[in-house]
Amino acid sequence: MAVSNHSYEAIVVGVSAGGLVALAEVLPKLDKDMTLPVMIVQHQSHDSDDFLVRYFDDLCRHSVKEVEDKMPVESGTIYFAPANYHLLVEPDKTFSLSTEARVNYSRPSIDVLFESAADTYMDRLVGIILTGANSDGTNGATRIKELGGLIIAQDPETAEADAMPMSVIKHVQVDHILALNRIGDFINSLNQKEN
């Protein structure tokens, strides 16, 4: 699939109900030479431990980390927001965390990650909305589009919970609607910024 000659610097992913299965379909497919950093907000219970990180670190070719405050964003790495913290990207491409109030009943919130990442990467950002039973991520996807980035929604037909991709498809001019089993290959096909 052609993605134009535009090059990208980072990928943000928002996922909620049904996320474990969806991410297990997408993340292990990523090629080792797909070096864009992948930053993920997966909604989970406020007292979850680092199970997700350990699980995907075993499953993926990339290094998988739970974000700690002020961690620098590194290429070839997959990052998860820690439970009960919002995840933000600073203009100097480091992460910061926040315990401010829930957004869309969620902490971490997809909107918080997407909006701050959009401000930092502008038209070099790819936002992906996967399965979920709410509408978190729609505002963030709007911001990414305003700044010239790319938005992918999981085809709601292939989503365990379709509300989240439906919401983004309804409110945002999404660039691609892809079946779950095609998202990994699509990410591999993205042009990367030459460093």
Add this chain to the structure above:
Amino acid sequence: MNRAGENIKNEQIEIKLLLEAVSLKYGYDFKNYSFAHLKRRLEKRLNSSDMDNFSQMQHRLIYDASFFNLILLDLSINVTEMFRDPWVYKKIRGTVIPVLKTYPYINVWHAGCSTGQEVYSMAILLEEEGMKKRAQLYATDFNELILSRAKDGIYPMDVMREYINNYHKSGGKNDFSDYYAADYNHAIIKHGLREKILFSSHNLVTDGVFGEMNLIFCRNVLIYFNKELQNRVLKLFYDSLCPGGFLCLGTKESIKFSELSDAFEIVCEQEKIYRKRR
């Protein structure tokens, strides 16, 4: 860069000017806070006002102190609990307290104490460990309004019920209700605990060293600072600790990305308990 991209850059300039105005007019220095966080908070205030941009906000806050007070509250995040992350308190009990017991007298500083829940948790822990008589607790925050709430020690009953769980998970040894008096809606922390704590105003951004501390608690405060300010504050903690003194940060905070990473040894990796090297 497209139009929207240029607007982002312009907004960054406006926000920096607004922070300069805050500093000049009111003496609070937010210039080294995490930028993405600051922008979110200010944007939220802007969207709920009748103003169109950050430059208008800057004008308004210079001339209207009551509007500035709203912003001051916006910028201080006061999410806290008693025995927050109970497993951390359990570790404090098991690992730090035995060392502190070897001192005749100890000083404990809760920096950025917010509404006080964590410092009262520590007061309870010290009482249960038989150390209350030989401990002084200091609790500081830059926000006077929040500090006065901490001093009051009054919390809604429904959240106290949630704190009970934390207390027991942390290894609490008594009946939690022994530590407060309650009416139908509120609980007030009992006097015996409050009298051990000295509350005072202290701004980590601008104020200096604070006593000879054996233990400093500063959890989920540094996340709002940029790296430069984190370095300053960690240095301040280093200088405020006695040799071998302990530092406890939030569980997702780390000294790893700071200039002070070699100045402390790691006592508990997960719980983010560090110790000043001798």
